[in-house]
Amino acid sequence: xxxxxxxxxxxxxxxxxxxxxxxxxxxxxxxxxxxxxxxxxxxxxxxxxxxxxxxxxxxxxxxxxxxxxxxxxxxxxxxxxxxxxxxxxxxxxxxxxxxxxxxxxxxxxxxxxxxxxxxxxxxxxxxxxxxxxxxxxxxxxxxxxxxxxxxxxxxxxxxxxxxxxxxxxxxxxxxxxxxxxxxxxxxxxxxxxxxxxxxxxxxxxxxxxxxx
Numbered sequence: 001x002x003x004x005x006x007x008x009x010x011x012x013x014x015x016x017x018x019x020x021x022x023x024x025x026x027x028x029x030x031x032x033x034x035x036x037x038x039x040x041x042x043x044x045x046x047x048x049x050x051x052x053x054x055x056x057x058x059x060x061x062x063x064x065x066x067x068x069x070x071x072x073x074x075x076x077x078x079x080x081x082x083x084x085x086x087x088x089x090x091x092x093x094x095x096x097x098x099x100x101x102x103x104x105x106x107x108x109x110x111x112x113x114x115x116x117x118x119x120x121x122x123x124x125x126x127x128x129x130x131x132x133x134x135x136x137x138x139x140x141x142x143x144x145x146x147x148x149x150x151x152x153x154x155x156x157x158x159x160x161x162x163x164x165x166x167x168x169x170x171x172x173x174x175x176x177x178x179x180x181x182x183x184x185x186x187x188x189x190x191x192x193x194x195x196x197x198x199x200x201x202x203x204x205x206x207x208x209x210x211x212x
Contacts, residue, residue, distance in 0.1 A: 010094075010194065010202075014071060017203050023210065024063075028055060030079070038131045044138040045075070045146060049082035060087040069210060074172075074192065077163075081151040085158040092162045092209055094202065095169060095192050098148045098176050108171075149179045156182040162209055164202065166190030184209075 015025040030048045032041045043051070052070075059068055067089040072080045077093030085091060102119075109115050114126040123135040155161050161183040165174050171192045177185055186205060190198035 010073065010199065011071075013199065014203060014206065017207055018210075021207065024066075026055065026059060030076075033131075039134050040131055041134045042136070042139055044136070045079055045082060045142045047138075048079045052079055053083045056083060056085075056087060071206060078146060078148055078151055081148075081155040085155055088159045090160040090162065090209070091155055092164065092206060093152075094164045094194065094206075095166055095172060095190075096148075096152070096163045098172055098174065099144070099146075100172065102144060149176055152180050152183065156180070160184070162186065164188065164205060166192060166194060166198070 011025075011027055015027060018025050028051075030043055030051055032043075033039070034041075056068065056070075059066075068087060069090045069092065070080045070085075070088055071092045071094065073094045075097045077091070077096040080091050080093070106117060109117050109123075109125060112126055116122075116124040118137075119140045120137050122137075123133075123140070125133040125135065127133060152161065152163070161180075162185075163177070163180065163183055164186045165172075165177065165188075167187055167189050169190070169192045188198075188201060188205065190202060194202040
């Protein structure tokens with residue numbers, strides 16, 4: 001949520017690795033960014049899924065004989081699971097989103113006194129990179145109403161679903177993984193963003209999944 005299409009460098013590194021192997025990447029942004037105010041305006045899950053659906057349909061039209069694979073991170077996995085995935089060969093969800101308790105979310109956001117939290121209005125979240133994430137009530141409503149188990153199970157009926165779960169994730173709790181059916185689940189060392197020493201192994205696993 002509230003990150004650009006490079007996903008803090010992860011997707012940039014993935015695109016480079018894909019390019020070395022002749023795999024075309026189609027990066028895009030979900031959220032609008034105002035460079036003057038350095039504000040990122042977060043879309044709701046349903047709004048973002050509509051954006052992704054348009055990209056899926058456009059890609060299939062342009063490359064009807066190609067294998068379409070979605071690589072998503074965190075909440076992006078649920079966004080993809082909300083789409084019609086019949087034209088998609090595989091969904092790889094990295095650090096897949098499962099429900100986090102409202103109390104946990106509020107506690108995490110409250111650590112920074114500059115944050116302004118309003119679940120029924122506008123939330124402003126300050127980030128370490130100097131940007132401010134703007135979150136509307138529609139996002140919060142959907143976040144706590146969506147059933148991730150149901151959505152991932154529905155996705156697994158439509159396409160090959162791979163969930164890559166970091167063992168040292170500081171945000172998500174993967175105790176509900178046992179409820180996911182027909183999915184390939186890979187547990188590896190890493191924090192939520194697969195930063196620093198964890199990233200190389202993640203990229204190698206994603207590449208392996210693509211060529212399998």
